[in-house]
Amino acid sequence: MESLLDKNILVVDDDREIVRAIALNLEQEGYTVFKAYDGLEALDIVTTRPVHLIIIDVMMPKLDGLSTILRLRESKNLPIIVLSAKSEDTDKVLGLSMGADDYVTKPFNPMELTARVKSHLRRYMSLGDIHTGGGNVLVNGRFTYNLDERVLYADGEPVKLTATETKIMELFMRNPGRIFPAEEIYSRVWNEDAYSTENTVMVHIRRIREKIELNPSAPEYLKVVWGIGYKLERK
Amino acid sequence: MATNLKENNGGGSFVFKGVLSWVSALLLLILASALVGLGIALLIDFSLWRDLSDFIIGLRYYPHELGLSVTMLTLYALAVLGILALLLFFTFGFRKARRAIESAVGRALGHIWVEVKLAALAVIYLPLSVTIFRSLSWGWYEPTVLILLLPYYVLGVYFLCLDIGKNRRYFGHNIVHSVTRLIATCRSFATLEEKAMRRAIAFCAVPLFFLGASVALFGFLVWPMDSYLDSDYLFVLLLMILGTAATAGTAAWYLRETRRKERELMALAAQINEIYGGNLDAVNRVPFTSELYHSAVQLNMIRTGIERAVDEGVRAERTKVELITNVSHDIKTPLTSVISYTELLKKEPGLSEQAKDYVNILSVKAERLSQIVQDVFEVSKAATGNITLNMEELDLGRLLQQTFAEMAETLEKTSLVWRIDIPDAPMPIYADGQRMYRVFQNLIRNCAQYSLEGSRVYVNLKAENGRAVATLRNISKAELTVSGEDLVARFVRGDQNRTTEGSGLGLSIAQSFTEACSGRLSVSTDGDLFTVTVDFPLLPAQPQPEEGAEPQ
Numbered sequence: 028m029e030s031l032l033d034k035n036i037l038v039v040d041d042d043r044e045i046v047r048a049i050a051l052n053l054e055q056e057g058y059t060v061f062k063a064y065d066g067l068e069a070l071d072i073v074t075t076r077p078v079h080l081i082i083i084d085v086m087m088p089k090l091d092g093l094s095t096i097l098r099l100r101e102s103k104n105l106p107i108i109v110l111s112a113k114s115e116d117t118d119k120v121l122g123l124s125m126g127a128d129d130y131v132t133k134p135f136n137p138m139e140l141t142a143r144v145k146s147h148l149r150r151y152m153s154l155g156d157i158h159t160g161g162g163n164v165l166v167n168g169r170f171t172y173n174l175d176e177r178v179l180y181a182d183g184e185p186v187k188l189t190a191t192e193t194k195i196m197e198l199f200m201r202n203p204g205r206i207f208p209a210e211e212i213y214s215r216v217w218n219e220d221a222y223s224t225e226n227t228v229m230v231h232i233r234r235i236r237e238k239i240e241l242n243p244s245a246p247e248y249l250k251v252v253w254g255i256g257y258k259l260e261r262k
Numbered sequence: 263m264a265t266n267l268k269e270n271n272g273g274g275s276f277v278f279k280g281v282l283s284w285v286s287a288l289l290l291l292i293l294a295s296a297l298v299g300l301g302i303a304l305l306i307d308f309s310l311w312r313d314l315s316d317f318i319i320g321l322r323y324y325p326h327e328l329g330l331s332v333t334m335l336t337l338y339a340l341a342v343l344g345i346l347a348l349l350l351f352f353t354f355g356f357r358k359a360r361r362a363i364e365s366a367v368g369r370a371l372g373h374i375w376v377e378v379k380l381a382a383l384a385v386i387y388l389p390l391s392v393t394i395f396r397s398l399s400w401g402w403y404e405p406t407v408l409i410l411l412l413p414y415y416v417l418g419v420y421f422l423c424l425d426i427g428k429n430r431r432y433f434g435h436n437i438v439h440s441v442t443r444l445i446a447t448c449r450s451f452a453t454l455e456e457k458a459m460r461r462a463i464a465f466c467a468v469p470l471f472f473l474g475a476s477v478a479l480f481g482f483l484v485w486p487m488d489s490y491l492d493s494d495y496l497f498v499l500l501l502m503i504l505g506t507a508a509t510a511g512t513a514a515w516y517l518r519e520t521r522r523k524e525r526e527l528m529a530l531a532a533q534i535n536e537i538y539g540g541n542l543d544a545v546n547r548v549p550f551t552s553e554l555y556h557s558a559v560q561l562n563m564i565r566t567g568i569e570r571a572v573d574e575g576v577r578a579e580r581t582k583v584e585l586i587t588n589v590s591h592d593i594k595t596p597l598t599s600v601i602s603y604t605e606l607l608k609k610e611p612g613l614s615e616q617a618k619d620y621v622n623i624l625s626v627k628a629e630r631l632s633q634i635v636q637d638v639f640e641v642s643k644a645a646t647g648n649i650t651l652n653m654e655e656l657d658l659g660r661l662l663q664q665t666f667a668e669m670a671e672t673l674e675k676t677s678l679v680w681r682i683d684i685p686d687a688p689m690p691i692y693a694d695g696q697r698m699y700r701v702f703q704n705l706i707r708n709c710a711q712y713s714l715e716g717s718r719v720y721v722n723l724k725a726e727n728g729r730a731v732a733t734l735r736n737i738s739k740a741e742l743t744v745s746g747e748d749l750v751a752r753f754v755r756g757d758q759n760r761t762t763e764g765s766g767l768g769l770s771i772a773q774s775f776t777e778a779c780s781g782r783l784s785v786s787t788d789g790d791l792f793t794v795t796v797d798f799p800l801l802p803a804q805p806q807p808e809e810g811a812e813p814q
Contacts, residue, residue, distance in 0.1 A: 048602030254657050
C-alpha cells in the first residue's frame with residue numbers, strides 16, 4: 028500500500044466546489060491532489076509536475092475535456108477518469124474512444140470515485156507484476172483468475188469468495204462474454220439438475236457483485252442479460 | 263379427392279381404373295334405360311309383341327335366313343353375356359375409384375355456366391317430350407326413337423344429379439355473374455384516366471352509332487326508290503350526314519379535351535401522391551396553360567407550408583431535447599456538490615447526534631433527488647422518442663424471475679405476501695431487456711410502496727391470444743381516487759397528499775419504455791384493487807439452439 032500513498036492526482040473541473048470536494052476526499056485517502064479549472068491549465072500541470080492519474084470533466088471552458096484527453100494521449104500513458112453529466116451510452120463510448128480509461132457520471136458517489144481511483148492506480152502502477160501467484164492464469168480487465176490456486180484477483184488483490192462463488196467466477200473467467208442461462212450455471216457449478224434456479228443463482232451473482240464491482244448497483248463486469256441469462260463482460 | 267387419388271397405390275392406375283369403372287357404369291345405365299324404353303314401347307304398342315315373337319321364333323328356327331348360324335348365335339350370345347359380366351365387374355369392382363372420378367366430373371361440371379347446362383338439358387329433353395306428346399295425342403309413335411331417346415333422358419338426369427350433388431352454388435355460377443365480376447375486375451384495375459376516357463367514349467359512341475345507323479338505314483331505304491327520288495329526300499339525307507359529321511367532330515374534340523384534362527388531373531394526382539409518400543420536393547408537372555395550374559401552384563404552397571411546419575417541428579423537438587439535456591446538466595452539477603459535501607460532512611468528527619441525523623437526512627434526500635433527475639431525464643427522452651433501444655429476443659418469464667431475484671432484498675423488507683405465478687415454459691418476446699427490467703422494477707417498487715400492509719400481491723404471466731401477458735395486482739394503501747389513465751400520467755400518484763416516497767414517474771417510465779419496445783401497458787382500478795397489465799406479442803417458439811462447444 029505504501030506505493031499508493033505518494034501518488035499525485037490531477038483533478039480538472041470548471042466547478043471549483045466539485046474540484047475541492049474531490050480533492051478533500053482523495054487527500055483523506057492520502058493522495059496528493061493538483062487542481063486545474065480548464066483544459067489548458069491541466070495540460071500545463073501535466074507537463075510540469077509528476078501526475079499519476081487524471082480526473083477530468085467533459086464540459087469546460089477554453090479547452091474541453093475530450094480535446095484535452097486527445098492532446099494528453101499524444102505524450103502520456105496514464106489513467107484518465109472522465110467526469111460527465113451526460114449519462115448516455117453514446118457519450119460514454121465517445122469518451123472511452125477518445126482515450127479515457129473510465130467514465131463516471133455526475134452526480135457520483137464520492138466513495139465510488141475513490142474506489143475507481145484506487146483500482147486504476149493499482150493496475151497502472153503494478154502493471155505486469157500484479158500478484159497472481161504465477162502459473163496458469165486467466166485475465167479479463169480488472170480481474171485475474173489463478174487456475175492453480177483457484178483464487179480471483181481484482182486489481183492484483185485477492186478477492187475473498189466462497190467455494191461456490193469461486194466456481195461461478197471460474198466458469199465466467201473461462202468464458203468471458205458468453206451468456207449463461209441460470210440452469211446452465213446451476214448444473215455446472217452445483218453439478219445437480221436445475222429446477223427453478225433463477226433465485227439461487229441470482230443470490231450468488233449479487234453477492235459476487237458486492238465483492239468485485241466498484242459500484243455493485245451499476246455493475247460493469249458481472250451483468251444480468253435480462254430475459255436470457257448472465258455474463259461476465261469481456262474487457 | 264386428391265388425397266384419395268394418392269393414397270391408392272399409384273395415381274395413374276387409380277385414375278385409369280376409375281375411368282374404366284365410370285365408363286362401364288355409364289354403358290350399363292344406357293343399356294338399362296334402353297331396355298326400359300323397349301319395355302315402355304311394348305306396353306304402348308301390342309303389335310310389337312308379335313314382331314318380337316316372330317323375331318325370336320325366326321332366330322330359333324330359321325337362323326340361316328338372318329344370315330346366322332347357331333354356333334355364331336351362341337357365340338354372340340356368349341360374347342354379349344361376357345361383355346355384360348365385364349361391365350358389371352368394372353362397375354362394382356372399382357367402386358372407390360369410380361366415386362373419385364364422379365366427384366371430379368361433378369366439380370368440372372361446376373365450372374360450366376348454368377345457362378349452358380340448361381340449354382343442353384333442353385336439347386336433350388325437348389325431342390323426347392315432343393315424341394311422347396305426339397305418340398299420346400295422335401297415336402303415332404316411333405318405338406326406335408323412344409328406345410334411343412330414353413337413355414338420353416336418363417343420362418341427362420344422371421349428370422344433373424351429379425352436378426347438383428357436388429356443387430352447392432348450382433345457380434350461382436352463371437353468365438351474368440361472371441360478366442359482372444369481369445367488369446368489376448376491369449374497373450378496379452383501371453386508372454382514373456382510363457375510366458374517365460371509357461366513360462367519355464361510351465357517351466360519344468352511343469349517339470354516333472344511332473345517328474350513323476339511321477343515316478345508313480335511311481340511305482338504303484331511300485336509294486332503291488331512286489325513281490321517286492326528289493330533292494326533299496336528298497336534302498334530309500344531306501342534313502343527316504352533315505349532322506352525323508358534326509356530331510363526330512364534336513365528339514372527337516370532346517374526347518381530345520377530356521384526355522388532356524385527364525392527363526393534367528393525373529399529373530396533379532401523382533404530385534399529391536408523391537407528397538403524401540413523404541417526398542416534399544415533388545415537381546409540378548401540370549402545364550402553365552392548364553385550368554388546373556392554379557391548383558398545382560396552391561398545392562406547392564401547401565407543400566412549402568408543410569415543409570416549414572416539419573422544419574419547425576424538428577427544430578422544436580431538438581430544442582426540447584437540448585433543453586432537457588441542459589436542464590438536467592444544470593441540475594446535476596450542483597447536485598454533485600451537494601452529494602460530495604454531504605458525504606464529507608458525514609466523515610466530519612465531533613458532530614452532535616442531532617447534526618449527524620440532519621446530515622443523514624440530507625444524504626438520503628440528495629440521493630433521491632439524483633434518482634428523480636435521472637427519471638425525469640429518461641421519461642422525457644422516451645416520450646420524445648429519443649432513446650436508443652437494444653432489441654433482442656428474450657424470455658419474458660425468465661426476465662420476470664430475474665427481476666424478482668434481483669429485487670429479493672427490497673421485497674423481503676415489505677410486509678406484503680407475493681404470490682408469483684410464472685410458468686416454466688419460455689415466453690419469447692422481442693424487446694430491450696435492460697428497459698423491460700426497469701419497467702418491472704418500477705412496477706414491483708410501486709406495489710411494494712403503495713400496497714396495503716400485509717396484503718397479497720399477485721403476479722402472473724400467461725400466454726393469451728398469441729401475446730405474453732404479465733399482470734400485477736395489488737390492494738392500494740390509499741383510496742384510489744384517480745382513474746387508471748391518470749395514474750400513468752407523469753407525476754401523478756395514488757395518494758393526492760404526496761406524502762409517500764417516489765417521484766410519481768414510475769408508471770410513466772414503465773409505460774414509455776414498454777411502448778418504446780412495442781409492447782402495451784395498461785392500468786385499471788377497481789375499488790382499491792390496482793391492476794397493471796403488460797403484454798407483448800409472443801414470438802413463435804423456436805427450437806432451443808444447440809449448446810455450442812464452448813471455448814475452453
